[in-house]
Amino acid sequence: MKKIAVLTSGGDAPGMNAALRAVVRTATYYGMEVYGAKRGFDGLIQGDIYKMKSYSVSNIISLGGTILKTARSVDFHAQEGRDKAYEQLQSRGIEGLIVIGGDGSMMASDRFSKAYDFPIIGIPGTINNDLYGTDFTIGFDTAVNTALDAIDKIRDTANSHDRIFFVEVMGRDAGYIAIQTGIGGGAELVMVPETETSIQDVISTLQAGWDRAKSASIVVTAEGNAEGSAIDIAQKVKSHINNKDIKITTLGHIQRGGSPSAFDRILSSRLGLNAVEALRSGKKGVMIGIIKDEVVYTPLDIAVNTPKPLNDELVRMVEILNS
Amino acid sequence: MKKIAVLTSGGDAPGMNAALRAVVRTATYYGMEVYGAKRGFDGLIQGDIYKMKSYSVSNIISLGGTILKTARSVDFHAQEGRDKAYEQLQSRGIEGLIVIGGDGSMMASDRFSKAYDFPIIGIPGTINNDLYGTDFTIGFDTAVNTALDAIDKIRDTANSHDRIFFVEVMGRDAGYIAIQTGIGGGAELVMVPETETSIQDVISTLQAGWDRAKSASIVVTAEGNAEGSAIDIAQKVKSHINNKDIKITTLGHIQRGGSPSAFDRILSSRLGLNAVEALRSGKKGVMIGIIKDEVVYTPLDIAVNTPKPLNDELVRMVEILNS
Amino acid sequence: MKKIAVLTSGGDAPGMNAALRAVVRTATYYGMEVYGAKRGFDGLIQGDIYKMKSYSVSNIISLGGTILKTARSVDFHAQEGRDKAYEQLQSRGIEGLIVIGGDGSMMASDRFSKAYDFPIIGIPGTINNDLYGTDFTIGFDTAVNTALDAIDKIRDTANSHDRIFFVEVMGRDAGYIAIQTGIGGGAELVMVPETETSIQDVISTLQAGWDRAKSASIVVTAEGNAEGSAIDIAQKVKSHINNKDIKITTLGHIQRGGSPSAFDRILSSRLGLNAVEALRSGKKGVMIGIIKDEVVYTPLDIAVNTPKPLNDELVRMVEILNS
Amino acid sequence: MKKIAVLTSGGDAPGMNAALRAVVRTATYYGMEVYGAKRGFDGLIQGDIYKMKSYSVSNIISLGGTILKTARSVDFHAQEGRDKAYEQLQSRGIEGLIVIGGDGSMMASDRFSKAYDFPIIGIPGTINNDLYGTDFTIGFDTAVNTALDAIDKIRDTANSHDRIFFVEVMGRDAGYIAIQTGIGGGAELVMVPETETSIQDVISTLQAGWDRAKSASIVVTAEGNAEGSAIDIAQKVKSHINNKDIKITTLGHIQRGGSPSAFDRILSSRLGLNAVEALRSGKKGVMIGIIKDEVVYTPLDIAVNTPKPLNDELVRMVEILNS
The missing domain is CATH 3.40.50.450 (Rossmann fold)
Structure with missing residues (x-):
């Protein structure tokens, strides 16, 4: 050739x-x-x-x-x-x-x-x-590191405000970015398309954390989740825990770029x-x-x-x- | 004391x-x-x-x-x-x-x-x-550097795909983060609350770029803009230039954290x-x-x-x- | 237990x-x-x-x-x-x-x-x-990324000045950090303890680059090399190519720290x-x-x-x- | 024109x-x-x-x-x-x-x-x-941020080992990079060409820290110091406090490059x-x-x-x- x-x-x-x-x-x-x-x-x-x-x-x-x-x-x-x-x-x-x-x-x-x-x-x-x-x-490795860097930054704010953050990462129908970012970022919960996580599961996990005096929580969600986007999920969760300060971030295209x-x-x-x-x-x-x-x-x-x-x-x- | x-x-x-x-x-x-x-x-x-x-x-x-x-x-x-x-x-x-x-x-x-x-x-x-x-x-300086790092990453994708990106940064009613990020990131246009930018201005600026064979464009918008969020603005622009690949990113809370x-x-x-x-x-x-x-x-x-x-x-x- | x-x-x-x-x-x-x-x-x-x-x-x-x-x-x-x-x-x-x-x-x-x-x-x-x-x-992965980030920065200067850089990385008797950093940084040559590289090899490789109009070169050396430290190696090379601008950097302890x-x-x-x-x-x-x-x-x-x-x-x- | x-x-x-x-x-x-x-x-x-x-x-x-x-x-x-x-x-x-x-x-x-x-x-x-x-x-600002990032990494190791680090930054005859890096990195001492710092001053400052149970110390030195390079200074200090773990890092050319x-x-x-x-x-x-x-x-x-x-x-x- x-x-x-x-x-x-x-x-x-x-x-x-x-x-x-x-x-x-x-x-x-x-x-x-x-x-x-x-x-x-x-x-x-x-x-x-x-x-x-x-x-x-x-x-x-x-x-x-x-x-x-x-x-x-x-x-x-x-x-x-x-x-x-x-x-x-x-x-x-x-x-x-x-x-x-x-x-x-x-x-x-x-x-x-x-x-x-x-x-x-x-x-x-x-x-x-x-x-x-x-x-x-x-x-993939670069995207995970970029998402992780974002989670680390968000953790600063979550801890300072005792907040719950729902952070949506990319990955289409796959949960790879979500699970690796979640582990690396110490997220309290990771929602991936490959396994079923109900809204009730989310609430229970968050509740269990507060029961142990955990004040801030980060939930990482993959874009391909059955329960919808981070915005959808946060909305569903919100009604059950309305006295909590909840924020949502969709990391978006920064995950595609960079050295x-x-x-x-x-x-x-x-x-x-x-x-x-x-x-x-x-x-x-x-x-x-x-x-x-x-x-x-x-x-x-x-x-x-x-x-x-x-x-x-x-x-x-x-x-x-x-x- | x-x-x-x-x-x-x-x-x-x-x-x-x-x-x-x-x-x-x-x-x-x-x-x-x-x-x-x-x-x-x-x-x-x-x-x-x-x-x-x-x-x-x-x-x-x-x-x-x-x-x-x-x-x-x-x-x-x-x-x-x-x-x-x-x-x-x-x-x-x-x-x-x-x-x-x-x-x-x-x-x-x-x-x-x-x-x-x-x-x-x-x-x-x-x-x-x-x-x-x-x-x-x-x-402020840290937030601008974080937003700029995001813009640099988005530029990689914008250039690779010949795309238009609308990127919304924080700043409440002030355009400081937007203008500094826009200058530093070489954004083709920056929309800030302090000065009026009409949708027609946006379209004209983008059009002028394409006329000079500029294939990718980034518009940085401040969250306090009169024309609304990046999503709103992109929506309004889209109908006028519907053959273009447009993406929107709201940088969100990563701008608050970090060393x-x-x-x-x-x-x-x-x-x-x-x-x-x-x-x-x-x-x-x-x-x-x-x-x-x-x-x-x-x-x-x-x-x-x-x-x-x-x-x-x-x-x-x-x-x-x-x- | x-x-x-x-x-x-x-x-x-x-x-x-x-x-x-x-x-x-x-x-x-x-x-x-x-x-x-x-x-x-x-x-x-x-x-x-x-x-x-x-x-x-x-x-x-x-x-x-x-x-x-x-x-x-x-x-x-x-x-x-x-x-x-x-x-x-x-x-x-x-x-x-x-x-x-x-x-x-x-x-x-x-x-x-x-x-x-x-x-x-x-x-x-x-x-x-x-x-x-x-x-x-x-x-290991973090150290390689840190060293790589340093090499990327050094490349800016090497290219701007048409210089040769000898960059020493850590690794004790092992060449792992050196080889991965060298590949990732596009180093013209990597010297590791595991394989023999003579001073003549270094000179030949650099010379071959200049013959192809390559103006800047980076040589990554592991700390455990038989030919000595980056300083030693550069010294030996220098006498053979004395009309060239040579710089040496020992990355040192930054490779151990960081998130x-x-x-x-x-x-x-x-x-x-x-x-x-x-x-x-x-x-x-x-x-x-x-x-x-x-x-x-x-x-x-x-x-x-x-x-x-x-x-x-x-x-x-x-x-x-x-x- | x-x-x-x-x-x-x-x-x-x-x-x-x-x-x-x-x-x-x-x-x-x-x-x-x-x-x-x-x-x-x-x-x-x-x-x-x-x-x-x-x-x-x-x-x-x-x-x-x-x-x-x-x-x-x-x-x-x-x-x-x-x-x-x-x-x-x-x-x-x-x-x-x-x-x-x-x-x-x-x-x-x-x-x-x-x-x-x-x-x-x-x-x-x-x-x-x-x-x-x-x-x-x-x-200048980029170089200071690069040096600061290095100091932050070195701090991880200094704290983990209860060590003293002498870190030399660039700046030729000027102490600007040193002083800003030193303040930003929380260095215990900064030695700049513009003001006289004797070896005895260095020893006293380090000693005062240990007296307050401060276990790790970072001394930032400018390259244009009267007392010589970080290697020289560390050498002089070493003989007076020989039971301490001292390390030296010369940041070098990474300070010139980068976005x-x-x-x-x-x-x-x-x-x-x-x-x-x-x-x-x-x-x-x-x-x-x-x-x-x-x-x-x-x-x-x-x-x-x-x-x-x-x-x-x-x-x-x-x-x-x-x-």
Whole structure:
């Protein structure tokens, strides 16, 4: 394989640039040409593709976001769009593609890879950590540290005012960010989509804390909860404990940005390096991941469609340590 | 003066602990006894008052929040509450009081100081910087740095996705946090309560940016804007530019917490030290502040009731540098 | 087991407080009494031991250092000291001990545990990550992030001045901090004790960079290198390339402190929780660790005496990505 | 004035990019052309000069270092070098120059401005804050915050081990960084070049702390102290108190880098904006500064040659609050 392309797709995640850098540097190391497509599959379709050199990725390992830009492509959902994308690759003699993105991007890659029998390696890049086939996705560790830093700040105010805070973190349908942030922040309760927590449970936990003279409490809620957003949950709880000072914070987009943590830089570098070697060795239609410190490959459709359960140990930790 | 008390009141602000430390250490330095009341005026009323020593404030200079805790006292608004507070002070032989807080706390201090002819020095502690009689209030610089750090993170995502972000910062009726965060974050537009910005202005500014091929934009809005919250404003703007990717973030309570910046630690230390010396020299019923690097004293009611205009230079900077 | 003790020993590491909190909370959860000894084995010998409750460890999860304080005990090396320590435990009816510390502390624990047949569980707490029997030690991830933050700052200056920087990081005889910091910081070269790097190698790598018009370079060196400290190495290199602007920075003790990262808080919490359960289940004389996401137990002497090699993958990453 | 140039010179400082951005944007706002010279006066001499547009400075406000790069020019010290620089300016029709740098750069600017009667405005950019004619120089606030963050981390270890730390900060012959870091970090003692502190003073202060059962101490020393470096001072102190655990840390180059603080971004933006307006209004041979929140202009030679004393209030604060 002499020419490959790389793109970032879907929501941005800290570490995407580090992965991109690793792809470009590794391809260069092996004497391959490497092309970057701008704005995900949209740029691929439109031919917004440029040759990248080793120096194109200098000093980007510490940057959040993605210098290639990213998008959720609508056109790529249509046959016509995918045909054009294929032509763009063909016309440049590009033989393999590396897609850095989340589950939507892996799904699109799967379809494309199969339809055109085109070698694609997916790199899991999403703060949500909701892809099967890897212990951690790119951006997750940074997002957790950002959310944790926010919780630490909120704890200052909660303690000073003897308040209850409901803090909503990102994660879509997955509770990974919530549970790790909750453990790390010593949250009195964590509500995740993977396990059922009723409003009554919330009230009981808070009540138990006050009975032990705990004056301030933080409840971390994942955005995908059955009981709704932090605002919804706080509203339902409020009516039962109306003499308490309750505040709500939705951490929002700060969780997506920022310079990647050491963990994310190293994870991204390792995935990027091995993704190029995977293409070289003839792998295709798989997502690269790291499970128990080993590089592994999972068919793209399985990576997307297999549920990834929360580690029970984490759930147990909240119960024993924080309540 | 041999015995004084100190309390923190109203919303917490980073640097309150540094000010408290300075009060305790300075009083100790001058051989005075110093008492801390918990939870603002509530603790004063209830006699939740304890003697503080130099070591009581060890290692708190770097902590957000307030170790004395704080509250917005309802009881202190009633004559009965204030009478009790006065008795608590009298019964302990306390001759002066230092109140660290925002405008509500300064107002309450003014009333109390006048009614009982009791020496009180106010120290301006609020992230909003909305008190006349000081260039900066305690916590403001830290809040701006926290908001700026958030804007930097959001910029990563805005650039990666070519998005428009509306970011709401705190500040109540004042635009100080918004304007400084906006300048520091290179926001394309800043909406503050002090100057009128119509929805049409917002649209024009954004449009002008796109005409110059600016793909991502950040609009910082203060919470006290006439046009409403960031959500309201984005809603109004959206209908005019419906083909654009718009996101909204309300930074919320993270702006109140965190370890104080160097600026806030030094400001707080200086105000705390001088507040004790002011009590010793017979000052009363004034808020201490620093204007153009000089320690100044402003009658409490004037500090609260005089409007504090935004520096025109700052407004000009947004226009020339960021648009 | 009804009564246990816990202490922190050796050099402090961020996350020790989180581990301590987990030990206290888990013991409390199981209805056990838990005692904390101050200043490591010294406090144990001197009977500086106090009962800890759930609230004793409130809000310490985010704190660097250790609230129990720590020390490298000289007295514990003597039979007399160990006898006294044993008496202190016996007299209080304490049946098990948890020691949070590095290799010296694990060695001392091993000797004590065997001599008195006393149940001890070791928890690996050291920024150096140099203990066999766990993928990561407490404090390592935080130290790497701190060092990385420093490298990012130094990169600003290196790039602005087209300079070469030699940056020495901690790690004693292990190159873990160096290699991870080097990868994450995009260092042009990393020198670790585990592999030989001659001065000629350094010069060649730097020269190769300049030949490719790379103007700024960062060399990360571990403190345990055969060629000496960063100062020594820079001196040797300097004479060969005397027309270049060379600077040296020894990061020093900032790497030991600071609020623990999310990773370290969760690792510490998990180890602390499981250590108590290990004592309850009758384990003794072992160090707890996590290998490939599984909790494992390694006899204390083996944990200390078995070399822990650097992951080859990491060495490969520096070569391919950074040169 | 239709064409101006800008350069950064001397040691880099966080905020230089923000100042550069303000210069370029303001010049553009007024319809002027603006040229950037690379690597300080060296680039000017060599004609390494390029036209800058508004977008040339997009997203640089948050970056440490300087995108124009910087250097301490040797050639500019010679008449020949300065002649060449003048020719480069003349040949491009450049009518004014803005120099962002420290005292060496201001001195060189003064000589050049006078010799060729060429309009130059200096912008004080140095972390040392050692220029007369401005309350604060660009980069100072960021450097203090970086040093303070380091002190906070070191405090964790100092407290955990009951240690004495000698921490050396930058500042050349000025004690500004030391005194502010010392106050903010609650250092038990601060040694600055502006006031004499004998080794005996150090010992007495430390001794007084131990007498009050203070177990850990931090001494902040400025690099320009008469008693030498932190290593020298610690060595001298050590012999008098040999039973104490003493550690030394030289913070070094981390103090120069990093994303600028809010304060530095706003200061830099304001100085850059006003510097362009100063050129337009016919000012020349002056350094722009801000004193007591007013923009002021000081002849370049006076800015360099007038001593800038430490604020007595700061010295007093260390004495009363930290000892």
